[in-house]
Amino acid sequence: MAMRKLFIGRKIRSLREGLKATQSQFADRIGISTSYLNQIENNQRPVSAAVLVALVDKFQIDLSELSAGEGDRLLSALSEALTDPLFESYTPNLQELKLITQNAPSLAHALVRAHQAYRRNSEQLASLNDSMGRSTLAAEATPxxxxxxxxxxxxxxxxxxxxxxxxxxxxxxxxxxxxxxxxxxxxxxxxxxxxxxxxxxxxxxxxxxxxxxxxxxxxxxxxxxxxxxxxxxxxxxxxxxxxxxxxxxxxxxxxxxxxxxxxxxxxxxxxxxLLPYRAFQSAANQLRHDLELLASRFGASLEQVCHRLSTLQRPGEKGVPVFFARVDRAGNITKRHSATKLQFARFGAACPLWNVHQAFEAHGRIIRQLAETPDGVRYLCLATQITKGGGGFNSSLPQYAIAFGCEISYASAFVYADDLDLSNRSSFDPIGISCRICERTQCFQRAVPPLMRKLHVDHDVRTVLPYSIGDN
Known part of the structure; x- marks a missing residue:
């Protein structure tokens, strides 16, 4: 099978700038001309296999670092936007979306922002009441x-x-x-x-x-x-x-x-x-990402540790790609980042089958879950409940749940996976990103029907859902 073309100019430029090298210096190190490097960085030419081998050899980088990251996040955001019924006459395939995000990322960002404005405007219009004359619709993103x-x-x-x-x-x-x-x-x-x-x-x-x-x-x-x-x-x-x-x-x-x-x-x-990059990354590897031991070693909170692990994205020195989120009791995601294929929904609540919701009933414990998303990617998911602030008996203490994890291919780097059966498919819970874009048709926890899918109602039959989900 032929290798798919990689247009990763932004990542190559980021790697070069992180090394503080000119285009000429960087091109010399990987054995190509400056003009070719310039074309690669501007996504005018794909990266060849020879260049990939040189990058691995000269800079000891993981190829997965080059093939994932911003492109996956932008692809996820654009895909979610285009599932809106607003675009019901247009259903792009995955290849079309990849072409847009790789070759015209600014256009993709603009479309995502436009869809966000449309959603906010629609939601406010739907909830307007007698204060309409005194309120202003905000079509732009909030600060x-x-x-x-x-x-x-x-x-x-x-x-x-x-x-x-x-x-x-x-x-x-x-x-x-x-x-x-x-x-x-x-x-x-x-x-x-x-x-x-x-x-x-x-x-x-x-x-x-x-x-x-x-x-x-x-x-x-x-x-x-x-x-x-x-x-x-x-x-x-x-x-x-x-x-x-x-x-x-x-x-x-x-x-x-x-x-x-x-x-x-x-x-x-x-x-x-407080958690300096190389020292913290070294400790994370040595302790196999034991969150409580890392917190103890650096005098940090669990939230600080998880948040810092999600920022270990230095070119050429990346840590294990993880996802991290902070969720309140209402299901609002107040912090989020993912260097994995798992991307958090921009609208709607998180999947109710995700273990982060159980963390509020497991105070002081780190709970584990093996999960699989509809695209077939499997994850090790960790969750724990935290309380913010301090004070006496009458103090109000905000409570959150922390969600943290990695793709299952990296699970061996985590102490939490040692006694789990990673090879047994039945060990993995089926989760989604959000009901409105989830493809699972028989989920017993589904809150709302998926967008852009036909619903069929049979008044003589009742299953888990009061309707069946058809094709687009």
Whole structure:
């Protein structure tokens, strides 16, 4: 069988830029001309087998790193958009979608954004009431959604911030010393910032007074959150120039979106400072991704550990590709990223058969699930419940479930798979992405019929569903 053509110019460019090499230098290392490399990076020519072999030989990269990632995420988003009844007269095949996402990704992004605007407009029109005269329909993405998509499509990895944070972590010796003392002393010594306890009764996690150079921290939050707030303050004071530079690349429509992006970038720097890339990746491999041991070694929370594992996307040094999500009790996905083929639905609730929903009834435990999506891909899924914040008896404590996992081909890298029967197909639960786009016709948990599928109702027969699902 002939190898399918790979148009992966963006990834090749990202790899080269991560190595800080010019096109001429990079072309010399893999034995091709600069003009050929330029054509590859601009998706004017596919990558040949000889070039792939050279990339593996010279940079010790995994071929799967080149064939997955942004393209899969964009393909998933575009596929979901085109299942909308709005496009009922057009049903593209997989090859057409791949051609669009590989050769015209900007067009694909534009179509996804247009569909998002249409969905928001339709949903608001359907729910308008007597306040119609006082409300404005927002056809554009909310600032939060715009920023979420920004991180989603950069693979949840910000190279400049990651490297800057890792270098600072090395200088401070955070791996070996008391993190709280080191971070507090660094703020005082370098930035003239004094760290104090916030006054009792103040409903804040962190408050920085730029005039007095005093940073007040809530005295009752967990140590992991306290140290993260210290690292976040360092990010605001020390990485502001890099943050502004990265935020500008998002081309956000509003100042609100740009400001929210800066919050995300400050958080990214803080996570990368407390869990420096190479040290954390090495520990993850050594401990076989035991989340609780990683949390203990780095003095971090389970959420911080899972989130950081999802950002290990450095070109040439990628970690095991994982998915990560944070879900509230209502099923809203408040954080999400996937470097696997599993992509989270952009509209509608998550699949009710996914074990993340069970985590709220299993407080303090990491529960496991072997799952298979309709496309035949199998996963090791982990889930656990977490409680945010701190305080006394009367404090409100938000609760979430963390979902984390990998494709089954990587399960051997996880301690959680050791006693599971990965070879038995019956061990895998059938799950989907969202009912509205799930292809399974006999799911007993189906909430709504799939879009763009005909329904047949037989009043004399009742099965699991009150209807049967036909073809498109």
């Amino acid at each position: 939060y959604e715009e920023v979420r998509d920004f991180f989603h499509f950069v693979d949840n990895y910000i190279h400049d911030l990651d490297v800057q944070a890792e270098e600072l972590a090395g200088e401070l010796g955070l791996e070996h010393d008391d993190r709280h003392a080191v971070l507090t002393n660094y703020l005082q010594r370098v930035h003239n910032v004094k760290v104090v306890r916030a006054e009792p009764g103040r409903d804040i996690l962190r408050y920085f007074d730029a005039k007095t150079r005093i940073l007040s921290l809530n005295a009752y939050i967990p140590a992991t959150s306290r140290d993260f707030q210290l690292a976040l303050q360092i990010a605001q004071l020390q990485a502001a120039e890099t943050v502004d530079k990265v935020a500008k690349t998002g081309n956000f429509r509003t100042k609100e979106a740009a400001d929210i992006c800066r919050i995300g970038l400050h958080n990214y720097f803080a996570g990368a400072l």
